[in-house]
Amino acid sequence: MRIRKPSAPGIVLFLLCAMYFLTYVDRVNISSAATDIQKEFGLDKQQYGFAFSAFGYPYLLFQVIGGRIGDRFGPRKTLFVCGGIWAVATALTGLATGLASLFLFRIALGFGEGATFPTATRVMQNWTPNGLRSFAQGITHAFARFGNTVTPPIVLALIAWKGWRSAFLVLGLGSLTWVIAWWLYFRDDPRQHAGVTAEDLERLPPAAAVKPVAKVPWRRLIVRLLPVTATYFCYGWSLWVFLTWIPQFFREQPDIHLDLKKSALYSSGVFLAGVVGDTLGGVFSDYLLKRTGRVTLSRLVVIITGMLGAAAFLVPVVFTNDLNTLALCLSGAFFFLELIIGPIWAVPMDIAPQHAGTASGLMNSGSALAVIVSPVVFGWILERTKIDATHYDWHLPFVTSIVLLLVGVALSFTMHPERKFVDEPEAGLPAARVTSDAPK
DSSP: OOOOOOOHHHHHHHHHHHHHHHHHHHHHHHHHTHHHHHHHHTOOHHHHHHHHHTTHHHHHHHHHHHHHHHHHHOHHHHHHHHHHHHHHHHHHHTTOOSHHHHHHHHHHHHHHHTTHHHHHHHHHHHHSOGGGHHHHHHHHHHHHHHHHHHHHHHHHHHHHHHOHHHHHHHHHHHHHHHHHHHHHHOOSSGGGOTTOOHHHHHHSOOHHHHSOOSOOOHHHHHHHHHHHHHHHHHHHHHHHHHHHHHHHHHHTOTTTOOOHHHHHHHHHHHHHHHHHHHHHHHHHHHHHHHHHOOHHHHHHHHHHHHHHHHHHHHHHHHHOOOHHHHHHHHHHHHHHHHHTHHHHHHHHHHHOGGGHHHHHHHHHHHHHHHHHHHHHHHHHHHHHTOSSSSOOOOSTTHHHHHHHHHHHHHHHTTOOTTSOOOOOOOTTSOOOOOOOOOOO
């Protein structure tokens, strides 16, 4: 039996999966090393949350700017430069000497990673058939969650080997390897890639869709994407609660006292549930789109189910101290939360395919804002409600996540992915029609 050679679009998707994996390893590794870093630098929970949130300031800034750069100059150059910055920033984190330098290195990481996901969406717009875009978003984010899953044991193993500083140096070198591979293999236009076949081109967008967009109608596009951005903020709040605090949550539960290995195991179990959720959410959304032809139905059914399910599983977390119950409920909540990823990242491509990078950057600004606010507020609540000098009430901050998830359900009805965004018509030309997914 002859083994089929991987297609060029398949290899590009794999490279994106690897990028998502590495970016999340590099942005959450500080969570797994938090206890050691806090101890060495003398940081409390609020200071640690402040250091973690430093990533979010440039990350928020570069969502839109980076998405525009990716649309204008192409993903190959954009991701090569961004990847180099985030790889170096990760390695430099291992040289931090206190809160100030840790904050600065996290800012540098945010600069490097800010443009990655919006630019990756431009790659998917160029290299992925229309009926597989939600799947592509789901599988790449599944690799991001797989990065969350393996980061605790990897970082803790490196800490046990050579201390927490070695973890950042090793992970930075791993990211640099990806940067080189990306530059050598990828091309912005599939038609310029030696490995693309005629069969591949039949399934991919036409050449005109790949060309950079010279002008962006910013005001109209921002207004059109605002409901999507607000919905994604509600998702992002809970996401960053999980990514920032779950490893410490398991290590510092009162009267349980898990060691490093067991806390890493429980944390990885929660994040593994997200891997499954990311994959299934994207697959199911594309399945509904294929069966019904309704964009709104295929996106909103999965998004609303995810938010309601996550909120429901977080409720017991507020009222129990049983370790197994906490682990199961947090895993269930993260599974449902990650069902949202595939369909909601497909929404900017549904709405404004000609501005895919910029539109997805506008949407991801919601999550970027959440990474600034969520860790700081969560840490502030922990410090204000701690039981004694060494024990914290971890349950109360999850109430905010439940409320925001329910708000996200209401906001999701305002996104309207079936209503296409169209550029202003040129002088003398009729305006393009706004399309709908209404039955014909």
